[in-house]
Amino acid sequence: MIGLFYINFKSSLCSHYFYGFNGKEKDDEHTQGKYDFGARIYDSRLGRWLAVDPLVKDYPSFSPYSYAGNSTIAFYDPDGKKIVIHYVDADGNQQKFVYKPKAEVPNNKFVQDAVNQLNTLREESKKSKRLIKEAIKSKNVANIHQTTGSNYTEVKGIDGKVESIPNNNDIFSNASNGKGTDVDIYFNPNAMYGAVDESGSLKRPSRVGLLEEIYHANRVMQGEASVVEKQFELDGTTYEYLDLNHSKEEKMAGNFVNYHRAVIDPTGDNLGIVENYRNSDGVQAEIVGKSFADKKKYYDTKDVKKSAKKQGLEIRNKNSKISKKNPDGSKN
Secondary structure (H helix, E strand, O other), X not given: OOOOOOOOOOOOXXXXXXXXXXXXXXXXXXXXXXXXXXXXXXXXXXXXXXXXXXXXHHOOOOOOOOOHHHOOOOOOOOOOOOEEEEEEOOOOOEEEEEOOOOOOOOOOHHHHHHHHHHHHHHHXXXXXXXXXXHHHHXXXXXEEEEOOOOOEEEEOOOOOOHHHHHHHHHHHHHOOOOOOOOEEEEEOOOOOEOOEEOOOOXXXXXXXXXXXXXXXXXXXXXXXXXXXXXXXXXXXXXXXXXXXXXHXXXXXXXXXXXXXXXXXXXXXXXOOOEEEXXXXXXXXXXXXXXXXXXXXXXXXXXXXXXXXXXXXXXXOOOOOOOOOEOXXXXXX
């Protein structure tokens, strides 16, 4: 195999510009010369796509490795797949906005809040950026809706009526068998409460709540969610049906979100690590151990170190929570 030789020229004026060919974001995390088109990655060194078009079944007349219908002068592929934000405009009409990090946002507070928080999550850590990318690249769609209550995620197409539950089994099967399915995320930008952290507080930035719902959504869209068999009786007949394993899913999501909580607050002074959560029955269940040894992994990441340096903080250590440095280098 012939090796690839790549020379990286950087200008001091634009070394931090992350967009190139067709306005797409460079994905140099692992290998240079790649561009993230959302649904697939383009390798500019090879002039090749690294995967087939996920919508190839809808366009059988085109090669699965072609781009924009092989007519790049007339067309371009904006994102491959999508995260859709639903909102009501000033005239009371239902509208949709396809999320893209650099897209012009409509004059709607909910859309602006959702986009700002998605962009902030992308910038704060590699883990959250990768999670949002996976949601965009998925063959299924994540729909974000506004709610005034708690955040939650639903498998799209599920009828909440008891008598319809047995007919939902195929949908739940797809959520766990690798096929995946669409999801609805209900997000409240003003919700500052969530899982119980180590100090017993429910308070958290609302974007942390959005991140947790995106984690849930990704597992459903990728067909990786955990499901359990349940039963209910109706008119003397016992029905078996599938449902998400909420206890397991919440535990996994809480563990993922802990890494981001540590990025936001490297000292642990203001935003602790999640110790437990309240499930749908109102019961609290432990999620991580009480000792620092169980929490240290969340603070020992490059993202946390970068965040601490940017904020002028020292990372939480085993013996204490370090406060912000004074200008002279001393500690509060």
